[in-house]
Amino acid sequence: MKQLTPVTTPPAYIDIFEEIRDNKKGAAKAALFGAQAAIRSRFTDYEARFTADTLQGMPPSTLAGIKTELRSCYGRNKSMEALKQAIKDAQPKGRLQWCPYCGATTPGSYDHYLPAEEFPEFAAHALNLVPSCTRCNSTKDDDWLHAGARQYLHFYRDAIPVVPFLTVVITSNAAAQAVGATFAVQQAGMSAASWALLEAHFRKLKLMELYDSYSNDLINTVLRSARSHINAGGPSAADFLANEAQENADLYGDYGWRAVLLREMSVHPHLDQWIAWL
Ligand SMILES: [Zn+2]
Structure with missing residues (x-):
């Protein structure tokens, strides 16, 4: 789990949006042009709140009347495709192998951090489009x-606590010759605000359950390797697993679930026995 890099500007995020808008046709384009000042003002507000960490106080949309036109900017559009590519290109190589939200599956979609249904004017704001797997996106x-607090990490703005x-905890059952893992999250000295956000993120996405379940395959795969x-x-x-843990940590953070699991396996006293069970 590691922070992502926002696409770099210039062009400004509003310029990227207006290029997408300019590719539209007919009534939709006219409606979006008619609301240009209001959209620009909302973009300015998003970016100020992103920087000040006050996105949770974003006032309701003033543009519900053109919701369909705004949301359609996220649809098929060569400038939107270019924006998606720019988001990918802004990340270090390999970072998007796994979904930023869960770190477990492939990010095949983009989450609208402020939901497009509620905030249609941000449907094509580069800072509001976060690569995500479909499971995390739909959850x-x-x-x-x-209650006025964000429930999910915003991977462009929230630093992951180090x-x-x-x-x-890794448990092995000699009779069944099976190895399993049970994950947990803890505050570990982070601020109350950071902990509230991180705890909610893990709880809402049921990441503990996901990691416990995905661990079975990963343990078997790495023991065979x-x-x-x-x-x-x-x-x-032990050396092999420690190296694998470090490679994972370099890309996805010291406390990504794979790095945590591999590191714990590498120092476990029963490691050689587990390999003998294969
Ligand atoms: Zn995910």
Whole structure:
């Protein structure tokens, strides 16, 4: 789990939007032109609130009357395709192999951080489009705010705390020759505000359950890789797993679930036994 890099400006986010708008035709284009001043003002507000961390107080949309036209800007449009490509290009190589929200599956969609249904004017705002897997996207849906507090990390703006907030306990069952993992999150010294946001993010997306379940396959896969590594003359399974953990941490953070799991496996006293069970 690691912060993403916003697309760099210039062009300004409003210029990117207006290029998308200019590709539209007929009545939709005319309606969007008619609301140009209001849309510009809302873009300015989003960007100020993004910087000040006050997105949770964004006033309701003033543009509900042209919701369909605004939302259609996210549809098929060569400038929107270029924006999606720019979002991908802004990230370090490999960062988008996994969905930023869960770190577990492929990000095949874009989440509208402020929901497009409620805030249609941001349907094509570059800062509001976050790569996401379809599971996270549909789970989050319009449910982004609760009691005035954001419920999900905004991966362009929220720094991921560099403290051990994710932990794992690995359990092995000798009779069944099976290895499993149980994840948990903890405050680990982060501020109350950071913890409230991170805890809500993990709880709403059911990430503990997801990691526990995905761990079964990952454990088996890496144990087999470790065995191949040793059979090919590699020094030890522990070294192999520690290296794999570090490579994961470099791309997805020290407390991404794969790095946490691989690191814990690498120092586990039963590691060699697990490989013998394969
Ligand atoms: Zn996801």
